[in-house]
Amino acid sequence: MATVNTLLRDCARRLESVSDSPLLDAKLLLCHAFNCSQTELITRLHDECTPPDVLELYIQRRAAYEPIAYILEKWEFYSLEFAVRPPMLVPRPETEHLVEAVLVHMDDLHADIFEIGTGTGCIAISLAVQAPNASIYASDIRLEAVKLASENANHHKVQITFFAGDLFEAIKMDTTSGLFDVIVSNPPYVENSAWGNLSPTIRNYEDVNALLSGDDGLDCIRRIIRVAPDYLRPGGLLALELGETHWPTVKTLCDQAGLEHCAAHNDLSGLPRILTALKPR
Numbered sequence: 001m002a003t004v005n006t007l008l009r010d011c012a013r014r015l016e017s018v019s020d021s022p023l024l025d026a027k028l029l030l031c032h033a034f035n036c037s038q039t040e041l042i043t044r045l046h047d048e049c050t051p052p053d054v055l056e057l058y059i060q061r062r063a064a065y066e067p068i069a070y071i072l073e074k075w076e077f078y079s080l081e082f083a084v085r086p087p088m089l090v091p092r093p094e095t096e097h098l099v100e101a102v103l104v105h106m107d108d109l110h111a112d113i114f115e116i117g118t119g120t121g122c123i124a125i126s127l128a129v130q131a132p133n134a135s136i137y138a139s140d141i142r143l144e145a146v147k148l149a150s151e152n153a154n155h156h157k158v159q160i161t162f163f164a165g166d167l168f169e170a171i172k173m174d175t176t177s178g179l180f181d182v183i184v185s186n187p188p189y190v191e192n193s194a195w196g197n198l199s200p201t202i203r204n205y206e207d208v209n210a211l212l213s214g215d216d217g218l219d220c221i222r223r224i225i226r227v228a229p230d231y232l233r234p235g236g237l238l239a240l241e242l243g244e245t246h247w248p249t250v251k252t253l254c255d256q257a258g259l260e261h262c263a264a265h266n267d268l269s270g271l272p273r274i275l276t277a278l279k280p281r
Contacts, residue, residue, distance in 0.1 A: 004030070005045040011059055018065050018201070025068055029058040032072050065200040078126040082152050087207035088145055091122040094267045095186050097274050098241050099126045101265055102184050105237045105276065106131060111181035113137065114231065116167055116224060119210065121149025121160070123184060128158035137180075139163040139170035142207070167220075168227050183228050186241040187220040188213035217243050218250070225253045232279040240275045247272040 002010075011026035019025045031041050033055040061071050069075035069090040074083055077091035078099055084090055102113070110133045115124040118138035128136050138160055140146050146164045153160045163170035171179075190211045195203065202211070213220040221240060228238045238259060242250055247264045254262040254277045264272035 001048040001050065003045065004041065004047050004049050007049060007051055007055075008041075008045070011055075014059055015062055018063055025062055026059075028068055028072065029055065029062060033058060065204055067201050067205055070205065075120075077120075077122040078129075080122075080126060080129065080156060082120045082122050082125070083148060083155070084120055085144075085148055086205055087210075088119050088142075088148060089206055089210050091120060094273055095123065095241055096126075097265060097267055098184060098186060098239055099123055099130075101239050101274050101276050102127060102182055102237065103130055105182065105239070106134070110134060112179060112233075113182040113184065114171070114180045115139070116183065116185035117141070117187055117210070118149045118162070119145050119186075121152045121162075123186060124149070124160050125153055125156050125158055127184075128153070128160055129156060132158070135161075137161045137163065137171070139165055139167070141166045141170075141209075167223060168231060171231075179233070180231055180236055181233055182237045182239065183224075183232060184237075184239045185224060187224060189217045189221060189241070189243040189246065191215060191217040191243075216249070218246060218253075221246070221250060222253060225250070225257050225259070229257055229259065229279050234279055234281040236279045238275070238277045238279070242273055242275055244271040244273060247275070250275055 008026055008030055012022040015022035015025050027038060031038055033052040058071050062068060067090050069084040070086050074081055075091055078096050082091060113127060113134050113136045115138040118124050118140045124136050124138040138149060143164045146162045150162055188211050192212050192215055195212060251262050259277035260280050262277040265274035267273040
């Protein structure tokens with residue numbers, strides 16, 4: 001009979017052609033199959049075991065490039081666990097920098113915050129957990145996303161007002177005076193021509209409309225930057241995640257929209273991935 005360690009190594013080998021982290025993938029799938037934590041799995045490495053029947057299905061799904069998060073039906077973001085269902089985007093580590101940029105700006109933790117394109121709700125919910133006195137609103141064009149984000153908000157016991165609709169059209173309010181202290185979004189920003197070069201894990205499973213945004217990847221970002229000043233209070237923050245080559249163009253768009261103090265914030269790879277800009281006071 002094989003040991004847990006032998007099983008782990010065998011599963012990792014089967015995933016080498018589809019994953020940059022086959023050992024980690026195998027470990028997560030084994031934990032899911034055995035219904036145990038990673039710590040528990042490590043303590044059992046030398047134990048003999050019979051593979052659970054469901055493990056083979058998990059390995060086959062991952063070998064077909066299905067995202068790990070879809071198999072586990074959950075994923076961690078900002079040290080919180082979120083339910084994830086296809087085709088919603090899987091929360092990514094670089095987006096945590098977007099949450100951090102907003103929190104750094106928020107001297108007043110009673111701020112009004114609006115997130116565009118909430119998906120799983122990971123950004124809005126992370127902000128709500130970190131700033132429980134903030135009033136947070138979030139929208140998504142997909143009703144399924146709004147439902148999933150609401151479920152995640154209920155799980156984390158935070159109050160967020162969700163809207164279904166396209167960008168600012170989702171808000172049914174009088175915004176003539178500027179309602180929000182913060183507008184934040186991880187919008188679609190992939191160039192149409194780049195679609196074929198994306199990993200099958202993304203291309204075959206995740207929502208194309210949450211990824212592609214025109215010939216240069218900036219169609220959605222242009223719309224947000226153009227309209228955001230009408231929805232921000234004086235001194236309010238606009239924070240966006242960008243594609244790694246977008247910063248120079250986005251800086252010009254912010255200048256044209258009358259935003260000031262535009263800044264790029266690098267991810268862990270040193271790439272300018274987060275934009276922050278302020279509405280003049």
